[in-house]
Amino acid sequence: MPLSVAPRFTSIGRLMRLSGAPFHSQSHRAPAVSVLFQDIEPPVINGVRKPRKPGGYQDSGADIAFTLQSKGLAVITPATSPDVYKHEGWCFSDNEAGICSAVDKGTTHLWANTILFESHPLQRSEKLTPYASDLYVVGQPPAMVQNFDDKAYLNGKLREIGGYTLPRSWLVQGSANIDEIIASIDRFPVVGKPIRGRGSYGVKVCHNSVELKEHILQLIDESPVVMVEEYLAGEEATLTIMPPSPERPEYWSMFPVSRFNHMDGIAPYNGVVAVVANSRVVTDKDMKDPAYRKIMDEGVKVAALIGATAPIRIDVRRFSENSEFALFDINMKPNMTGPGRPGREDQASLTAMAASAMGWDYGTLLQKILASATQLSKFRAYRSPF
DSSP: OOOOOOOTTSOHHHHHHHHHHHHOOOOSSOOEEEEEEOOSOOOOBTTBOOOOOTTTTHHHHHHHHHHHHHTTOEEOOSSSSOOTTOSTTSSEESSHHHHHHHHHTTOSEEEEOSOOOTTSHHHHOTTTGGGTTTOEEESOOHHHHHHHTOHHHHHHHHHHHOOOOOOOEEEEESGGGHHHHHHHOOSSOEEEEESSOOTTTTOEEEOSHHHHHHHHHHHHTTOSEEEEEEOOOSOEEEEEEEOOOSSSOSOEEOOOEEEOSOBTTBOOOTTTSOGGGSEEEOOTTGGGSHHHHHHHHHHHHHHHHHTOSSOEEEEEEESSTTSOEEEEEEESSOOOOOSOSTTOTTOOOHHHHHHHTTTOOHHHHHHHHHTTOEEHHHHHTOOOOO
């Protein structure tokens, strides 16, 4: 049965049941895990290249590999004895040679801690095809990531379907229509950002038309398409939506993590300010506010609609104090740093913080995510619902 998503008129309950079945035909062998890091430069997609993270996520990749190893799982690494104090040596390159090297060493589960796209070796490599029924992957299907990393595309589709709370937005396509778009914006501040961003890269609150135009022109040097959104002035929070697994065969949301101490109206990149310093998991008392449950339900609907095969992180924010929340950023690859290695005590990701509120330490979270790994053949057979 191909990894597919039911038509949009299918009820969410039925969609969850359908989507649970094909994802989790797990191998009877004990998993041998290899983590992949981003070594391939992302391609230009519709004129836009997603910025590459310096180091290619080797920091979180090393956290994942070390912590799974500490939990007693078999973890295969390119270095014989990688240094716990260094990021390098724990993860394989995500190029074809690196992935094949991991498989040759006996890997059964590839943790794709990288940015994927349709031409990625995990999707296209013929050398991996003979192993497609035996290999499992932790991550989102490349075709899904290529489509839905485009924030404007996914948000536009959600608007078309209806039933999702979203901010107003405008799309600037090239420099020709900048003045026209800005003239149509009747209220400031607004947020300008690239459609294929990473973290808070390129995201700025603009308080007037002059500031907005200047920021758009800077972004267009890197991306011919820029997204402008209504500025959401209320509380910001982050949701982690978990995929189906043998233990829990439906999509579900962890408790929200509330964000505070913004810089110029934007939550700072975790490489600048550790999220443990400006975030907290909402409490049972907070959850009496129905706005949290409403946006969690919307987040679960998004994950089920697109057929996510790994956790997604959805950033949400209230329109104003005590108002309802809106979805404003749907991330196909949540940050997965976590404590365990020396000197990494403050490196819990937002997802790890949410998990800790459930009594899961970082290693338990990783084990739960590993349990949702997708067979490579089904991973490659993903089809978009749109």
